[in-house]
Amino acid sequence: xxxxxxxxxxxxxxxxxxxxxxxxxxxxxxxxxxxxxxxxxxxxxxxxxxxxxxxxxxxxxxxxxxxxxxxxxxxxxxxxxxxxxxxxxxxxxxxxxxxxxxxxxxxxxxxxxxxxxxxxxxxxxxxxxxxxxxxxxxxxxxxxxxxxxxxxxxxxxxxxxxxxxxxxxxxxxxxxxxxxxxxxxxxxxxxxxxxxxxxxxxxxxxxxxxxxxxxxxxxxxxxxxxxxxxxxxxxxxxxxxxxxxxxxxxxxxxxxxxxxxxxxxxxxxxxxxxxxxxxxxxxxxxxxxxxxxxxxxxxxxxxxxxxxxxxxxxxxxxxxxxxxxxxxxxxxxxxxxxxxxxxxxxxxxxxxxxxxxxxxxxxxxxxxxxxxxxxxxxxxxxxxxxxxxxxxxxxxxxxxxxxxxxxxxxxxxxxxxxxxxxxxxxxxxxxxxxxxxxxxxxxxxxxxxxxxxxxxxxxxxxxxx
Numbered sequence: 001x002x003x004x005x006x007x008x009x010x011x012x013x014x015x016x017x018x019x020x021x022x023x024x025x026x027x028x029x030x031x032x033x034x035x036x037x038x039x040x041x042x043x044x045x046x047x048x049x050x051x052x053x054x055x056x057x058x059x060x061x062x063x064x065x066x067x068x069x070x071x072x073x074x075x076x077x078x079x080x081x082x083x084x085x086x087x088x089x090x091x092x093x094x095x096x097x098x099x100x101x102x103x104x105x106x107x108x109x110x111x112x113x114x115x116x117x118x119x120x121x122x123x124x125x126x127x128x129x130x131x132x133x134x135x136x137x138x139x140x141x142x143x144x145x146x147x148x149x150x151x152x153x154x155x156x157x158x159x160x161x162x163x164x165x166x167x168x169x170x171x172x173x174x175x176x177x178x179x180x181x182x183x184x185x186x187x188x189x190x191x192x193x194x195x196x197x198x199x200x201x202x203x204x205x206x207x208x209x210x211x212x213x214x215x216x217x218x219x220x221x222x223x224x225x226x227x228x229x230x231x232x233x234x235x236x237x238x239x240x241x242x243x244x245x246x247x248x249x250x251x252x253x254x255x256x257x258x259x260x261x262x263x264x265x266x267x268x269x270x271x272x273x274x275x276x277x278x279x280x281x282x283x284x285x286x287x288x289x290x291x292x293x294x295x296x297x298x299x300x301x302x303x304x305x306x307x308x309x310x311x312x313x314x315x316x317x318x319x320x321x322x323x324x325x326x327x328x329x330x331x332x333x334x335x336x337x338x339x340x341x342x343x344x345x346x347x348x349x350x351x352x353x354x355x356x357x358x359x360x361x362x363x364x365x366x367x368x369x370x371x372x373x374x375x376x377x378x379x380x381x382x383x384x385x386x387x388x389x390x391x392x393x394x395x396x397x398x399x400x401x402x403x404x405x406x407x408x409x410x411x412x413x414x415x416x417x418x419x420x421x422x423x424x425x426x427x428x429x430x431x432x433x434x435x436x437x438x439x440x441x442x443x444x445x446x447x448x449x450x451x452x453x454x455x456x457x458x459x460x461x462x463x464x465x
Contacts, residue, residue: 003163003190008074008311009302009348017166019191025199028187032129032156033204035184040126040154044102047152048095054179055091058084065140065171067303072165073136074311074349075265076302080140087144093431094452098152101449102456119463124456126154127230128206131199133220135212136162136313137268142211143172145429147186149452151176155206157186158199164314166190197223207231207455211270214440232444232454234270234436236369237397239418239427240390241273244383245281247402247424254402254424255289258375261400261426263297263353266310267373268317270441271398271427274370276377277386283379287357291336294353294375299342311349312372318349321372328356328363328376336377367394383408391417397437398427419445 005014020028058065066080075083105122106112112120130150134142143159150157161169173188189199193216200208200223207230210220217233224231241261247254261273278286302310312318318341325339338354354374359366365376380386390399398420401412413421419437420427429435429447436445445451 003166003192005072005167006164006314007071007348008313008315009346011315011347011349014071015167017190019195020189022198025189025191025195026202028158028184028189029129029199029202029204031184032158032187033184035182036126036128036154036156039156039182039185042154044099044152047154048098050176050180051091051095051148051152054175054181055088055095057175057179058088058091062088065168068167068171069139069165070302070310072168073139073313074302076307076310078305079265083138083140087140090141090144090431090447091148094148094152098149098452101452102153115462116464117462118465121461123459123461124153124453125459127455127457128155129158129204130155130455131158131160131196131205131208133160133196133208133210133212133216134162136165137265137270139165139168140172141429143169145431145435145446145451146209147172147176148431149447150455151181151186153452153456155455156184158205159186159188160191160193160196160199161188163192196220200224200229201227205229209444209446209455210234217442230455232436232446233442234397234444234446235440235442236395237270237272237437237441238274238367238369238393238395239271239398239400240393240416241276241400241426242386242390242402242412243276243278243282243286244386244401244403244405244408245279246404246408248282250402250424251282251286251289255286255293257400257426258290259293259297262375263294263309263373266312267353268313268371270369271429273400273426274375275390275393276375277380277389278377279386280379280381287336287355287377290375290377291355294355294373295337297353297373299350299352300345309350309353309373312351313349315349317371318351321351321370321374324365324368324370325354325356325374328359328365331360331363333358333360333363333365338374361392366392369395383411387411387415391415394440395437396439397441398422400426 004016069080176186297308336355338352399418434445434450
């Protein structure tokens with residue numbers, strides 16, 4: 001894929017960029033390593049002041065960068081503004097909380113004495129230069145939720161962003177520089193995916209984090225494993241949205257949330273609910289309301305305030321989604337709405353909100369992630385069937401469950417194979433909550449104290465008597 005801004009609402013190539021050559025990459029790595037040697041010794045107050053300055057800049061420039069994001073990957077302008085605001089909030093959260101999250105830990109006095117020490121504690125120290133390989137779907141948020149904790153921990157960062165959001169990537173690199181961070185602390189590398197292995201194998205790069213496809217995660221993890229370097233991977237998701245009879249009294253709220261959970265970011269979100277598993281007692285009513293609400297969504301120009309769903313980010317992305325839907329329909333699935341390109345829109349990579357029912361295990365969409373506004377709807381007879389179907393996926397990122405029954409809630413918490421369980425609401429990332437998955441959704445955690453410690457050297461300090 002060329003490094004270029006291609007407007008998905010029109011298909012127009014807006015701007016192209018020449019990738020960095022090997023010498024340019026080596027120079028950036030050298031700057032990052034040199035910056036780390038000095039930056040690692042700064043105190044939390046100094047880092048917090050710099051990160052807060054970056055948050056202030058982002059707030060000031062929110063409308064401008066939101067338009068860039070919308071032009072590059074197609075999310076609605078309202079969603080892009082909200083994403084920028086969320087990033088500024090997360091930066092301020094880490095600025096305020098990093099020192100507490102990374103404070104020295106002191107074992108119980110009896111354990112210190114039993115170890116033979118006069119004094120002992122645990123200290124969190126930065127690892128060094130961290131390579132971040134980031135996706136296009138949340139081009140600001142995915143980067144900031146790595147950069148904010150990594151920089152507050154004393155690391156330096158190299159960003160290899162998706163090739164279809166180069167202007168956003170360059171903005172982020174300059175944002176930290178303009179905020180006052182020392183040169184080399186955070187840099188954007190405009191390179192293709194073929195350059196990642198060489199960067200990761202460079203001995204000056206200490207670790208890597210990747211958010212993206214399962215294939216990309218496997219590639220980075222295999223190189224990192226060969227080099228014995230730490231990685232954090234956040235990969236795909238096919239999150240269940242389970243609705244049980246005890247939620248019948250709030251079905252309208254559940255349906256409204258289900259629609260938002262499925263079509264957020266034009267349906268292109270790893271944590272979007274994708275598989276809707278509904279108890280047979282309320283299935284038909286849910287299906288009717290859900291498909292009606294999905295059909296009512298406005299698809300169109302992402303810069304218009306009246307638009308609910310903009311285009312998919314790439315032409316290939318839409319083609320992949322169409323293949324999944326066509327495969328399901330050819331094997332007996334039924335579309336309650338959508339399942340086609342809109343007819344009345346200008347050129348662009350649009351796709352109608354879709355609800356498919358009659359899904360079986362033979363269909364690809366039962367096992368593969370649908371990255372776009374396509375929901376699959378299932379009917380189940382009981383709690384055990386709901387849990388079994390929810391877990392019948394290679395992914396395990398998050399999950400959404402609607403039930404007011406406390407016994408059912410305990411069962412879902414115990415038995416769902418996912419990195420999170422959200423009751424009577426929808427999955428959302430927040431800086432105070434750990435984020436990540438199990439199975440093929442990856443490993444490690446972002447955000448919260450867990451996220452900031454991922455790229456720290458957990459150091460035992462022991463003093464003899």
